[in-house]
Amino acid sequence: MARVVVLGLASDFGCQVQMTNMEDHLLDVLGAIELEYWQLAASGHMPEDYDVAIVEGAVTTEEHVELLKRVRETASTVIAIGSCAVTGGIPALALSGDLEDRVGCVYGESGALVACGRILPMPVGAIIDVDYHVVGCPIDPAEFVEVLHRAIQGLRDAVPLEPMCATCKIAENTCFYDRGEVCLGLVTRAGCGTKCISLGRPCTGCRGIAADANFESAKAIVERMGADLDLLLERAQLYNNARKDLS
């Protein structure tokens, strides 16, 4: 049975909370793993040895870097869950502007975080190899269980490569660009079932930029449809600010 640990870096622990919401799928998983440590839900210490490490949150301190290196040496499988871990997510917004100023705003000039060895925020994959990814903010419990199964069975990672417009059409949503409104679904990884769009809200890109997305074509479409290109670029930063190629 796979020995599993769950740990969090810089995040609001929302994805670990989502894991507690997987009652419907719990029985599928319980027989296949031994949950040895869960940072959110357990009071014990992380064991020295384990097989699968599930990591939530962005890397923002030297301690995170050292922890991840130890995790990679120990675990045969590393799963990054949530936008913070996969793309840098919301913590990576701190990459815009002056980080010192931002820390000073919150903690004052002496900056309590100075003692924590803070570094510029980055995704887990910037420090260690990641074997499996569960994208989204927060993650979907059913998708998490599916990826965990894939990991335990040694199947390949299956994050969708394509943007979500095709599935959006299948879902028979009216495209926001028909109304001149910006939607990040043009470039965002499919796989959420067009959750927000089907509820009448444009996609804000929480699953990250799709590997097959063509950002240049997307920009041309936005201009052609008379939507606000600056707004597209601004919204694309929300979960993808650690990327340098979106401008």
Ligand code: SF4
């Ligand atoms: S841009 Fe958004 S609303 Fe339009 S088809 Fe793509 S995902 Fe759907």
Ligand code: SF4
């Ligand atoms: S529609 Fe976009 S913002 Fe909403 S859950 Fe899907 S990827 Fe995330």
